[in-house]
Amino acid sequence: MKRLSALFALSLFFSACQAMPSLVKPRLEENGQVFVYLTSLSQEADRLTFRLEGMSAVRGDGTTVPVSLHIAEIRGKDPKRDRLLASGELPPGQYLGFSFRVTGAALQGEEGDIALSLAGEKPMTSFPFAIARKKAVVVTLTFRYRESIQGGIRFAPSFAAEVPGKLTTGLIGLVSSRKANTVTVFDKITGKVVSVVPTGSSPAGISLDPVLRRAYVAVSGEDAVEAIDLLGTDVISRGQLVIGDRPEELALTPDRKTLLSANTGSNTVSVIDAASLVETRRIQVGNGPQSILVDRAGRRAYVFNTLSGTISVLDLVTLAVIATVATEAGPLRGDFNRSGNRLYVLHRYSSYLGVFDPMTLSLVRRVYVGSGGMALKVDPRTDLIYLARRGTGEIAIYDPFSFLPVDSYRTGSDASNFSIDGEGNNLLVVLPGTNSVRTVRLVGKGTASETEVGEDPYWVTLMGER
Structure with missing residues (x-):
């Protein structure tokens, strides 16, 4: 009897929790999004560590829009895989690239870390891209070690940038992220992210139709179901x-x-x-x-x-x-x-x-x-x-x-x-x-x-x- 009472009380508690409106991130309306991935640093950068305080997207008129950093300290000995460096909402329009605020850099020596002096102005990676309303862009950055170490004593990070190409359909993997309101499309073999699809609030379960190349997503926060075309990677x-x-x-x-x-x-x-x-x-x-x-x-x-x-x-x-x-x-x-x-x-x-x-x-x-x-x-x-x-x-x-x-x-x-x-x-x-x-x-x-x-x-x- 005690066990039944406890289970009944537990059910009431969780029912009450489910009835309460959850605080979910609103879906994209006027803005677009950018997701910036950093590939693993080359072996020659194993001794390097540098710290970022901020990162911004540079608009066509030279003004900047800050994005959220997911990694503050970057080390050459970090795991050899792509990392989500930054992401954020951006107003629609043309962009020139990204600027970085660096707070420190050092090379590991035999007797400890050797601090590098920093460039006086914010380093910028030029990479023209466009942001559209309710759409997301994935940009992959590759760190250029030799161009970043100037004269062996000064540091200004330099990156090569690109937008990943589309995947062969058979390699597609999908993952929903509830608090980000996204479905991420990745290569199921290499794990590399190729695109991100903004969805309604709190996307949850996904069901896949491999013949029509379509994914159905339960949009829990908006009491809806959305269909994503896997060829165009867009909600249709x-x-x-x-x-x-x-x-x-x-x-x-x-x-x-x-x-x-x-x-x-x-x-x-x-x-x-x-x-x-x-x-x-x-x-x-x-x-x-x-x-x-x-x-x-x-x-x-x-x-x-x-x-x-x-x-x-x-x-x-x-x-x-x-x-x-x-x-x-x-x-x-x-x-x-x-x-x-x-x-x-x-x-x-x-x-x-x-x-x-x-x-x-x-x-x-x-x-x-x-x-x-x-x-x-x-x-x-x-x-x-x-x-x-x-x-x-x-x-x-x-x-x-x-x-x-x-x-x-x-x-x-x-x-x-x-x-x-x-x-x-x-x-x-x-x-x-x-x-x-x-x-x-x-x-x-x-x-x-x-x-x-x-x-x-x-x-x-x-x-x-x-």
Whole structure:
């Protein structure tokens, strides 16, 4: 009885939290955006460290607009990958390049750091670019070491700049960032960012149509769904839902005609025509639907109601709830095994992974994994189960037969979402604590790449997902 009372109180608490309007960043209206990435410094710069106090975009008339720095200290020995140096909103128009305010620079010597004198005026990198309303531009800077060290004693940073080229469609990866109101497009092999798509407020789950080369995004902060054309990397259409819906995650049926939206705020699932983004039906489910999973045959959808501790099973022919399955406390998300005859359910408040028969809807096993579930993925090639829990900073890997942990991967930060690249045999991991997506090799568990993105990344998906 005490346990039921505690769960009821917990549900009321989270329901109240969900009912409160969240402070979300407003969408772009009059301005555009710029995202500046810095490639890794060359080996000859290993001894160099310099510090930036500020960075600005220089307009055509010579005036400057400051952008937000994400890195203040740049070291030659930093990780050898692209870093998000700066970003910010800019008024539309023509720009001449970027200026920098440097506060210090030093070269490491045998007896300590040797300070370099700084150039008297703000160094500038010339690179003409244009900003359009509601659009984003990605600029990649490459540090030029020899041009930056003048006479071996003076420092004025010099960069080469370029706009990344478009990706081959099969290499596209996408990640939504809730507090940045963006979807970042990156190369799933190298991790390099090629473009950023501004969206509505608080973008969350993404569902991908690889045939139409289109991505659907749940815009939670504006009760809407947006469609992104992957060829033009731009929002091409928008479907408005009901005020207060707060769509969290999406699922596309196998025939690619119907989009399902788990609406956390209204305890409903929206049935949406994928072509027009018009809602055609609304289905009442349990409290706090967080995620939704469609079986491979496209006959059923499973809605994980985190606050009511249930799974609503939808018949996708009649578009009705045909069963409600009780679970442990806080079912967060689920995934099928390779043959589709087992449904694994991860819980936010329970320490057990539930193993269900999706046909009979019966619980066949409870597996102790620890509480605070956050992310779950089953590799359909090996049936290995990958899961992450809050506060652990690691990914645990479970054997599908013994249900014992057989391996782990240390992330150092909590993971919120997984995706598996079937072509590269990699696991992509969303790490909100570091605003990044890490690509981990499934064989050997080494890090293949890491991509820095906008604040509070939530979801990752990619072409060729397994």
